[in-house]
Amino acid sequence: MPEFQKLSREEVNKILxxxxxxxxxxxxxxxxxxxxxxxxxxxxxxxLEIKLxxxxxxxxxxxxxxxxxxxxxxxxxxIRSRNVIRxxxxx
Numbered sequence: 001m002p003e004f005q006k007l008s009r010e011e012v013n014k015i016l017x018x019x020x021x022x023x024x025x026x027x028x029x030x031x032x033x034x035x036x037x038x039x040x041x042x043x044x045x046x047x048l049e050i051k052l053x054x055x056x057x058x059x060x061x062x063x064x065x066x067x068x069x070x071x072x073x074x075x076x077x078x079i080r081s082r083n084v085i086r087x088x089x090x091x
Contacts, residue, residue: 003053005034035068039076039089047079047088061085 007015038048050065052058062078062085069076079086 032064032068032071035064036072039065039068039072039074042074042089044089044091047086050085052085058085
């Protein structure tokens with residue numbers, strides 16, 4: 001079953017305005033922004049635990065997290081684990 005995410009009015013309006021201008025956000029950009037939202041709230045020393053769906057590739061999720069952290073200008077470190085992805089913000 002797909003994962004559903006509610007969009008605020010602002011987000012919907014931003015997407016619609018971008019489409020009208022011919023600059024719609026790509027699926028890749030939308031996914032990256034969702035990852036950035038999760039990382040944005042972390043303070044140095046705090047972390048996240050991410051449980052993967054069977055359809056998700058572990059390395060893909062880690063790469064997206066690294067890209068999102070880079071775009072935000074923060075540093076993250078992965079904590080080794082088997083069934084979940086764990087990370088903490090280092091800077």
